[in-house]
Amino acid sequence: MTKDNKLQVEAIKNGSVIDHIPAHSGIKVLRLFQLHQTQNRVTIGLNLPSSVQGLKDLIKIENVFIDEELANQLALLAPNATVNRIEDYEVTKKLTLSLPQKVNRVFQCPNSNCITHSEPVDTSFAVIAKNDSIKLKCKYCEKAFSRESVAERR
Template sequence: MEKELKVAALKDGTVIDHIPADKLFKVVLILELEKCKNQVTVGNNLESKRLISKGIIKITDRFFEESEVNKIALLAPNAKINIIKDYEVVEKRPLTLPEEIRDIIQCANPNCITNHQPVATRFFVMKEDNEVRLKCRYCEREVKQEEVKIK
């Protein structure tokens, strides 16, 4: 006899799908979902046609701000955000990085002004040959996407 655990459908909320399994808990951490009072369902190492295994997050009655979506895009650029209203997917949003990211990444340069003064960080997003690099507006230090330290 085969048993299957089913997760209830969302009436209203957000589903973050196609998160690489090794990035799922980093996404949970940067979104501070452990502090979220809404119902949160997290699934990891799920079968996927596009990935070897994937993670998924469902959050009831929660919709993300642009800065939160940018954090997700930094960690899991191929993830998808689905907006659910009245049990229907009303929007499927692929993640894309903007040209500039403000105040969500810490500069890796210990001498950068953003690490010593109350100045919001600003990074230019540079894409070249499927590689993303981020360049600090102030000290011009460059880091690879996978090396960024999110605040």
């Protein structure tokens, strides 16, 4: 078990641990991906000391196994996070994240004239990674926005 957070947040028996979330992004990850909308126990650690990143946030969700598709969506907010699968107290799978091609239903379009604000449609953005910058292009208004400007909206 990690030296980073031993005893900082209790170990879980079964479920998922999202580790190495940038400090101050944990709450946003929780909220945008609705990870707290469950009856299962969720524990979070904020501003935990981390040997690799100074401070980190961490989210543990018991009895829920985060699949690769959702894990990769998390990469938009926490590119260096790892998603651990825990079974009977053991880490049985450790996913490192790669950017998804699309992100649906998570972010709102920053363009106030976009039809997604007036029609009951799911938002959908194509993820465009170019020269270290990540842009999200709205499927409906076709405008491209920086990852930061989309992620910071709510």
